[in-house]
């Protein structure tokens with residue numbers, strides 16, 4: 666499915682070492698699941714987590730949820746074996762951590778292809794280091810196998826010596842650079858996690874801001890945040906109704922040989938129709954996923 670028509674409002678991380686979480690993922694209303702081998706898994710548990718993830722995907726039952734395996738880096742003792750497992754696991758995508766260059770993407774791609782990764786399996790990149798931000802454009806254009814970027818705002822804040830503030834001003838340059846790179850290359854892009862599980866208001870504000878900036882959705886660490894995230898990133902009924910009015914009014918105007926029309930007092934041109942069609946397609950894709 667095209668990056669813009671597949672719902673990715675909520676994508677939940679779960680430690681690959683936590684079989685209970687992987688089981689729960691089959692019933693949670695998240696659009697996607699990141700089965701993690703990296704930061705959520707202790708060094709001693711990496712091998713077991715790899716086997717647990719492989720078994721969970723093979724056992725199926727995840728419905729239309731997009732399944733993503735986050736591997737360790739190729740510069741670690743686990744990265745190569747993670748990629749070998751992920752390649753033939755049946756996961757929809759493989760998420761590479763701490764990507765800083767196009768070369769890092771291509772090295773992983775070689776291992777994935779050599780180990781049976783189907784064409785349909787995409788590569789996603791964690792964008793979470795200062796060098797990664799500066800090289801966002803070359804990373805986004807590194808390979809036709811690339812499907813998306815995921816902001817790693819926790820690692821980024823650490824490396825930038827930045828604070829986690831309500832307005833996320835310290836993150837804005839980085840979020841903007843990655844959004845530009847993703848949209849320039851037709852990739853999906855997901856916002857970073859909100860770490861404070863007791864801060865519902867702050868979580869809602871970060872969802873709102875992420876959507877306004879243009880993110881497709883947000884990565885999450887706990888199931889209790891999925892519903893609010895789905896709502897925040899879905900087009901609301903008024904938006905969908907307005908999109909239909911735009912499409913219909915512009916079609917009628919075109920039939921009369923006109924290129925522009927006013928809808929509810931607002932100027933509508935071709936570009937607005939394109940956007941309206943994207944909104945309608947996303948609403949339909951969400952209905953199909955939830956139906």
Ligand SMILES: CC(C)(COP(=O)(O)OP(=O)(O)OC[C@H]1O[C@@H](n2cnc3c(N)ncnc32)[C@H](O)[C@@H]1OP(=O)(O)O)[C@@H](O)C(=O)NCCC(=O)NCCSC(=O)C[C@H](O)C(=O)O
Pocket residue numbers: 677678679680685686687689690701704705791793816817818819820821857858886887888
């Ligand atoms: C944060 C947690 C460790 C909290 O876990 P827990 O104490 O078990 O929470 P609850 O008791 O409230 O759980 C209630 C039920 O929900 C299930 N649960 C909890 N979290 C998840 C989850 N992520 N996926 C699936 N299911 C989950 C529990 O099993 C309970 O179920 P039940 O048995 O039926 O009662 C935990 O939430 C957690 O581990 N979260 C994920 C942490 C993680 O993956 N971190 C790494 C990713 S974030 C990151 O790396 C950021 C990035 O790289 C960056 O740099 O920014």
Ligand SMILES: [Mg+2]
Pocket residue numbers: 704791793817819820
């Ligand atoms: Mg990280």
